Amino acid sequence: MLTQDQKDFYAQNGYLKVEGAVTGELLARLQAVTNRLIDASREVAENNEVYDLDTGHSAEAPRLTRIKLPHKQDPVFWETLTQSGVTEVLTDLLGPDTYINTSKLNTKAPGGGAAVEWHQDWAFYPHTNDDLLAFGLMLEDVDEANGPLKVIPGTHKGPVLSHHAGGVFCGAVDPDDPLFEQDKAVTLTGKAGDMTIHHVRLLHGSAPNRSDRARKILFYELARADAWPILGASSYIHALGQRGFWADLQDRVVTGAPCLTPRLENVPVSMPLPPAKDNTSIFKTQSSGGAKSAFA
Incomplete structure (x- = not known):
């Protein structure tokens, strides 16, 4: 699906936008299921295994930061990942054998929906190599007003900046870090069905949603099968034990098969320890860990 020029752009810059990755009936189904899940959150009063609620959430006016693990909430999200143009892009960039680390549907509420502070995904879950990426499939039009994804090109080739404050991950x-060059940021807007891609080491973030529309982006975080997680990273898998991990790994295969020979590369690693007081989501990690906002 990707041209060689697109692959070269991704390799050089660490991000890419693909227009019309999902269209037509599949996009309509994704939108309908998302709206149904948001509507169902009216019955929820606190964060649970499906929803992260935003400030001011109520039955009358549901406000979410995120729907957790959408690929486990409805089959259409798994179908999109495994049987669509999204799948073609995945194999173009990571090869025939891939697995999913996690998914999330960030539904950033209108009128001030929470920002995601600048970070590198790699800081949360370093692996034996950095052939990992994230897809961001826009389920509605995204513009400058409703908190679009911002990236800093080329930072996937640089250092892993400190993601600690006061000795805690x-x-x-830190927006005052001299290596953080926010003035080089690129804003990724688009139409429903467009998809962004960013490398696991790329610096990125998103401002609060100041519009009157939710910003609905479906994120899949994916890895080449020979990239194995390092013990101590922020992942549920470390609590599973060997048999549980093996069963879970097979459930997470997107294309091809698991790889039992991890590829070790000389990549920069800093462990996300000690953890923040509440590390149940990136929002909680950033707030309870004392992160300084770049969007204040």
């Missing part, structure tokens, strides 16, 4: 870089 806070999941965000």
Whole structure:
């Protein structure tokens, strides 16, 4: 699906936008299921295994930061990942054998929906190599007003900046870090069905949603099968034990098969320890860890 020029652009810059990755009936189904899940959150009063609620959430006016693990909430999200143009892009960039680390549907509420402070995904979950990426599939039009994704090109080739504050992993870089060059940021807007891609080491973030529309982006975080997680990273898998991990790994295969020979590369690693007081989501990690906002 990708041209060689697109692959070269991604390799050089660490991000890419693909227009019309999902269209037509599949996009309509994704939108309908998302709206149904948001509507169902009216019955929820606190964060649970499906929803992260935003400030001011109520039955009358549901406000979410995120729907957790959408690929486990409805089959259409798994179908999109495994049987669509999204799948073609995945294999173009990571090869025939891939697995999913996690998914999330960030539904950033209108009128001030929470920002995601600048960070590198790699800081949360370093692996034996950095052939990992995230897809951001826009389920509605995204413009400058409703908190679009911002990236800093080329930072996937640089250092892993400190994501600590006061000796605790806070999941965000300090905006005063001299290596953080926010003036080089690129804003990724688009139409429903467009998809962004960013490398696991690329610096990125998103401002609060100041519009009157939710910003609905479906994120899949994916890895080449020979990239194995390092013990101590912020992942549920470390609590599973060997048999549980093996069963879970097979459930997470997107294309091809698991790889039992991890590829070790000389990549920069800093462990996300000690953890923040509440590390149940990036929002909680950044707030409880004392992250300094770049969007204040």
